[in-house]
Amino acid sequence: YREVFRDTSGDGQYVHLSPMESGNYTISFFSLGSAFATDNDAHISKIFEAFGNNRAGVSQELADEYSQRNPGASNPIQGFGNTSQEVLIPAFLEAYGGVSSSTVLFDPFMKVPKPNWRVTYDGLTQIPWFNKRFKRVTVGHGYRSTFSISSYETNLLYDDPNNEGYTEVTDINGNYLSKYTINQVVISEQLSPLIKVDMTWKNSLITRFEIKKTRNLTMSFTNNQLTEVRGNELIIGGGYRLKDVKIPIQSKGKPKELKSDLNVKADFSIRSNTTIVRKLVEETNTPLKGQRILSISVTADYAINRRFNIQAFYKRTGTKPFVSNLFNTSQSNAGITV
DSSP: OEEEEEEEESSSEEEEEEEEEEEEEEEEOOOOGTTTBBBBBTTBHHHHHHHHHHHHHHHHHEEEHHHHHHOOOGGGGSOOOOOOHHHHHHHHHHHHHHHGGEEEEETOOOSSOOOOOEEOOOOGGSSHHHHHHEEEEEEEEEEEEEEEEEEEEETTOOOOOOOOOOOOOOOOOOOOOOOOEOOOEEEEEEEEEEEEEEEETTTTTTEEEEEEEEEEEETTTTTTEEEEEEEEEEEEEEEEEEEEEEEEEETTEEEEEEEEEEEEEEEEEEEEEEEEEETTTTTEEEEEEEEEEEEEEEEEEEEETTTTEEEEEEEEEEESSSSSOOOOOEEEEEEOOO
């Protein structure tokens, strides 16, 4: 918050001028209810359609609330059109987060954070079938979601002299001005992991399986469009510890034998990213970009002693874009580190 103190009359009496609030806001959120919604072949989203349809109900709610605050208003619903910021934010939160629109009318700064979590369970080896085959089995799951107002600042044209929570000033589209100018709001969601299983077998074999899912929803009020970025990733990994591997070397002209464990690990992952731009006014859903990324990583570690370790590695990553104006790419790395 900032303001200017100025002696405007010259008599030593300072007054408060140009009060301005600005900043950003983030709160933990819960949007899991819409996380698994899928598009049809035309990339049309039922959740996005619900978002658009919610606007009429939110507009009516705002008009009713406005009439209670300003009984002299003649037809307030005209001041809450389909492109009004006051309408779009509650409709957006209702569609993608299940938030009742009535709780965020005229105030998008939600006060109560929603629960996120991370769960890990390693008690499966208490079951005889698992205990015979595994030294350790760990199952994990995590969920994180946030709602963010990227930036906001006081609308200097907003006029509410009696601090009654409404203004009669409208913008070029005939919508009542909001108290704060907000450029965009973002829902960022990660199921990381959706499910993860780590297993250490009795024969020292290590296997790993993991699925991740991410989603970022950026609603811009400058062009009334939603940018949706979705990612899915599958990781399969394995490893094995070779006990007491012997390596012959020469030391001071005499043959010598090193003996240590050799740890070999391999990971394979496939990840897809898709970006879709959804426009409310034009009612279009356009895939902007996307790609599928395949990655293979292999490492072998040999500890000569507590201070000296050798690792051989190989990693290859290939990217295949979903759009025709980009090229397939690949990158390989290999070497030895000491």
